[in-house]
Structures are given as C-alpha cells and as structure tokens.
Amino acid sequence: MIAQMKKESLYVRIAKVMEEQIASKTLKLGDKLPSIRTIQKTYNVSLNTVKQAYLELESKSLIEPRAKSGYFVSMASMRKFPLPSVGELKTTAIEKHPEDLISKVFHTLEDPRITQFSLGVPDKNLLPTAKLNKGVINMVRKWPEIGTTYEPMQGNINLRRAVAKWSLVLEGKLNEDDFVTTSGAMNAIFNCLMAVTKPGDTVAIETPVYFGTLQIIKSLGLKAIEIPTHPVTGVDLEALKKVLPRINACCFVTNFSNPLGCLMPDEHKKELVRMLTEQDIPLIEDDLYGNLFFGASRPKPCKYYDEAGIVMWCGSVSKTLAPGYRVGWVAPGKYKEQVIRQKFLHTISSPSLYQEVVADFMEHGRYDHHLRTIRSKLYTNNLKYQGAIEAYFPKNTKIAQPQGGFMLWLELDQKIDTAELYDRALQQNISFAPGRMFSQYDQYNNCMRLNYGLEWNTKLDTDLKRLGKILKTAL
Structure with a gap:
C-alpha cells in the first residue's frame, strides 16, 4: 500500500x-x-x-x-476565448434558405487577388500535385485507351480494393465488393439520399451544417430537422431522440464536422448506431475529414459499429489529395443495390483515369506519409490561426476547438452581422463564409467559418488582422 x-x-x-x-x-x-x-x-x-x-x-x-x-x-x-454556443432544436421555425449568400461567396473563387478563407479545400501547396501528375502520365502510357470505355457500375476495382485496404480503422470489416465509387463525397451523399428517401421525407442533420448538404436535401424535395451540435462532442443524441419518430434518414459528419470541427466520442457513435438500428433508420455518414485527425490515431467511423448494414459510409480524396479529381466512394451496407441503381441513372459510371491514379497513389505513392505531412501542417496552421484571432479579433469572440480537418467556426458579438460585413471584407480582398450559410433558418448571423488549410505566411496574418479590425469597427 x-x-x-x-x-x-x-x-x-x-x-x-x-x-x-x-x-x-x-x-x-x-x-x-x-x-x-x-x-x-x-x-x-x-x-x-x-x-x-x-x-x-x-x-x-x-x-x-x-x-x-x-x-x-x-x-x-x-485557450483565451470560450467555445461557441450550441444551436437550438427548431421544428416550427420559418425556413429562410441562404442560396443568394452562397452564390455571392462562390462568385469570388476565380479572383486570385482574394484571400479565400471561405474556400473548403486545402491549399494547393499542401497537395502532392507533382506526384499525381506523374501518376496521370504513367497511367496514360500504361493504358493508352484508358477512359474511353465505361467502368463497371460499381466502380473501378483497383480503387475499391485500395480504399478497402486503407480502411484499416474498420479492421478488415469491408472488402472491395462493399464499396461503390462516386464523383466525390457530395455525389455519394446525393446517391445515398436518393436510395433511401422519397420526396416529403425528413432527414436529421447537424446544426450548423455544411450548406451543400442543405442544398441537396432541398433539391430532392426532402425536409430537414437540424439537431443541436456541441462544438466538441458533436450531435446531441438526446435531442435526436425527441424527433426520431419523424425521421426517415440521418446525415451526419461524426469525425470533424464542417463547420464546427467536432468529434463524436466512440460511446456516442455506438449509441447512435444502436438507436438507429432499432428503428431501422439509415445513417449517411460523411467521413470526408476522418484522415485529417490531430490526435494519436484515426477516429473510428460509425460504420465500425454497424452490424445491420444501416450505415452508409461516404468518403473521398477531395480534402486530402485532389479536390478536382472528384473521386469518392461509399460503403452503402444493405442499400448497395439501390445506390448502384441511382449511380447508373445519374452518371452511368465514374471516369476511370482519375480512379486509377488515386488507386495507384494509395498503393505506391506513400499516401500514409503524405497524410502525416498534411496533418502536421494543418495542426500548426490551426494554432497560428487561433493565436492570430485571439490577438486581433474582439475579446468576446468565441472559437471552436477543432480536433481535425481544417475548418474554424467563430461566434462573434450579437451586434455583428457577418453577411453584412462580408461586402466590406471583400473590398479588402478578404473572403470568409458567413454563418448564415450553414442553416436553413435565419440564425448564426453573428458567426463565420474560416479555412485554415491555406499555407501560412505573413500575408495571411495581415489579412486576419485586417478582418479583425473590420469586426471591431462593427461594434
């Protein structure tokens, strides 16, 4: 003793x-x-x-x-600044979709003078572009006719096999036959929603939520219920339980959500899968950021705990390797045949060239080394952004604590309307994503999302200082 x-x-x-x-x-x-x-x-x-x-x-x-x-x-x-507030569960509020604001932000993407804190992709200097270009050349030399014929509807076998090998976090639970390739993760989510819902159905999503998910849901004639989401632990399962009888499907980012960057604990993932399995409600799991973790190991997706096949696990290389390749995939569980039918109706097949290039990079291009490098740079960037924001932004700013990915969510003084200030920032060649974009309701007006996946330099520091000055003048 x-x-x-x-x-x-x-x-x-x-x-x-x-x-x-x-x-x-x-x-x-x-x-x-x-x-x-x-x-x-x-x-x-x-x-x-x-x-x-x-x-x-x-x-x-x-x-x-x-x-x-x-x-x-x-x-x-x-940390000097506290965490952002948790959103509220709203089931009767009047919808006010932010399409006009989204269009305004995206119309700035072609202007090289603008610092794109708003863009949801990593800086090109963080990507292995030279190696990928070499891969394209090698594939064209190896197979001169590559890309001139249709791939199987389920997708390129080499890519599906490579993704299955890289799904080590699932400990061998999936093989190449469990995957369907898609044109990026958004296309995977679209096909999944088409496979398991019909117009008028209701889908549970996070709040705040990535605006692309909202747009897909609206375009399919579906209804969305926004579930309160904690900036550290993710979706509030107690709030979800309250509306579960009205839900036909769920669509969540459990690992480093966009825009909050939160990570759902393993116990919450287990409970989420259990409660949805009990009601036979499909879960579309967007695991786009799962490989960009800052901790000791990659977090498991909900798919790891799925025994009934209700989890549709979506991913892509858009945030880690090549956004423009539009290479993604889904492990749809028991809904595989429905997803393949939807893919056939919309795209017939996926382009073979880039699938082969990505598969080859995963197999021979030291993908693990690249991921370690980009994770290290993103983690360092996160620290630098947080330091700059604490130095330059109003003292009552609230900052999320992302544990991976490259999105930073800020909550500002209630007097500040980031949609109104966006034009003033744009006049100084600074673009960010106003918080109003991340909900179907009129909320998060005093919030913004910043991309810290840009290569850090003195100009970024200066631009954050200028943005902070704009925010302070609005008080």
Whole structure:
C-alpha cells in the first residue's frame, strides 16, 4: 500500500511540475514535450510512472498525443476565448434558405487577388500535385485507351480494393465488393439520399451544417430537422431522440464536422448506431475529414459499429489529395443495390483515369506519409490561426476547438452581422463564409467559418488582422 502511494505521488509530482511549466508558459502552446524515456532518465523513475504522469496531464486536456510524434501542449491548455454556443432544436421555425449568400461567396473563387478563407479545400501547396501528375502520365502510357470505355457500375476495382485496404480503422470489416465509387463525397451523399428517401421525407442533420448538404436535401424535395451540435462532442443524441419518430434518414459528419470541427466520442457513435438500428433508420455518414485527425490515431467511423448494414459510409480524396479529381466512394451496407441503381441513372459510371491514379497513389505513392505531412501542417496552421484571432479579433469572440480537418467556426458579438460585413471584407480582398450559410433558418448571423488549410505566411496574418479590425469597427 505504501509502495503504491509512493508510486502515485511520483507521477502526480511529475505531472504537477509540467502543469506549472505550462501555466507559466515555459512550455508554450504547440510545444513538444520531452519524450517519455527522457523524463524517465531525468527523474530516475519507471517508464510506467512517466506514462501515468502524461495520462494525468492528458486527462486535464493540457497535453495531447500526436501519432508517431510524441506529446504536445494542447490548444485547450492555452485557450483565451470560450467555445461557441450550441444551436437550438427548431421544428416550427420559418425556413429562410441562404442560396443568394452562397452564390455571392462562390462568385469570388476565380479572383486570385482574394484571400479565400471561405474556400473548403486545402491549399494547393499542401497537395502532392507533382506526384499525381506523374501518376496521370504513367497511367496514360500504361493504358493508352484508358477512359474511353465505361467502368463497371460499381466502380473501378483497383480503387475499391485500395480504399478497402486503407480502411484499416474498420479492421478488415469491408472488402472491395462493399464499396461503390462516386464523383466525390457530395455525389455519394446525393446517391445515398436518393436510395433511401422519397420526396416529403425528413432527414436529421447537424446544426450548423455544411450548406451543400442543405442544398441537396432541398433539391430532392426532402425536409430537414437540424439537431443541436456541441462544438466538441458533436450531435446531441438526446435531442435526436425527441424527433426520431419523424425521421426517415440521418446525415451526419461524426469525425470533424464542417463547420464546427467536432468529434463524436466512440460511446456516442455506438449509441447512435444502436438507436438507429432499432428503428431501422439509415445513417449517411460523411467521413470526408476522418484522415485529417490531430490526435494519436484515426477516429473510428460509425460504420465500425454497424452490424445491420444501416450505415452508409461516404468518403473521398477531395480534402486530402485532389479536390478536382472528384473521386469518392461509399460503403452503402444493405442499400448497395439501390445506390448502384441511382449511380447508373445519374452518371452511368465514374471516369476511370482519375480512379486509377488515386488507386495507384494509395498503393505506391506513400499516401500514409503524405497524410502525416498534411496533418502536421494543418495542426500548426490551426494554432497560428487561433493565436492570430485571439490577438486581433474582439475579446468576446468565441472559437471552436477543432480536433481535425481544417475548418474554424467563430461566434462573434450579437451586434455583428457577418453577411453584412462580408461586402466590406471583400473590398479588402478578404473572403470568409458567413454563418448564415450553414442553416436553413435565419440564425448564426453573428458567426463565420474560416479555412485554415491555406499555407501560412505573413500575408495571411495581415489579412486576419485586417478582418479583425473590420469586426471591431462593427461594434
């Protein structure tokens, strides 16, 4: 017993020393901590004691593990601004769709002078463009007639096999026959909704939610119920339960949602799958950002817990490799034949060239190395954006705490209308996504989404400073 107390006191004492270093900013936000072996030698203790000390710090959100890199001082340890508010469950509010605002933002994308904080893709300098171009050339040389014939309706076999191999997070639960290729993740979601709903049906979505999902739902004549979503833990399952009898399908981003960047805990994923399986309600899971995690390992999707085949797991390389290739896929579970029929009706087949290039890159292009590189850069960018916002934006700004992806959600003073300020920012060649775009209702008017997937430089820092000044003048 005495030995156990001594052991406990050792790891607590070590943790306390490091906690004080973090509080005094001797260890700063984003700093790498000494390795476990280094601490072991410094304090002449066992490796297990050091691991316990680090677990103690991690439990307080003071440090966080990074895959194959060690431990780092976490963002949560240094936060000056609080988290954004959680949205409300609205079932009777008057709809006010933001199509005009969406069009205004997207009309700026072709202007190279504008800093595109609004764009939902990573900077081209973060992508392996040269390797992909080489892959295109190699494929054309290898198969001169590639792209001139139809692929099977289910999609390119090499791509489906490569995606199945890369789905290590599912621990071998899927093979190439479980996948259908699509023209990006949005096309996958569209086909899934077409397969499991009919006009007039109701779909549960997050709030705030990616505006593209709202547009698809509206175009199909479906109704949407926006479920309150916590900026850290994701969809509020208790709120979902209240409206579950009215729901025909769910469409959620469980890993690093757009725009909040939240990550649903594993226990919540299990419970979500359980409750939907019990009611035989399909879950369209958009796992577009799952590989862009900042923690020690890739989070599991809901598909991992799906035994009945109700989860339709969607993904693509648009956020990690090549947005313009429009290569995506879905593992539709028991709805596979319906999804294949919908794909045939709308596109017949997917273009073979880019599917082959992506499959080859996954197999031989060191995709894992590329993902580690882009994750590291995005994590660093996130820290720099947060620091700039805390320095330049109004002091009552609220900032989300994304645990992956590259979207940053901000909630500003109630006096600020970001849709109105958008034109003023555009006059200074700065574009962002006003919060009003992320709901079918008239809400989030004092919010905005920023893309931190741009390559960081002094111009970005200056542009954030200018944007902060615009916001302060509106108060």
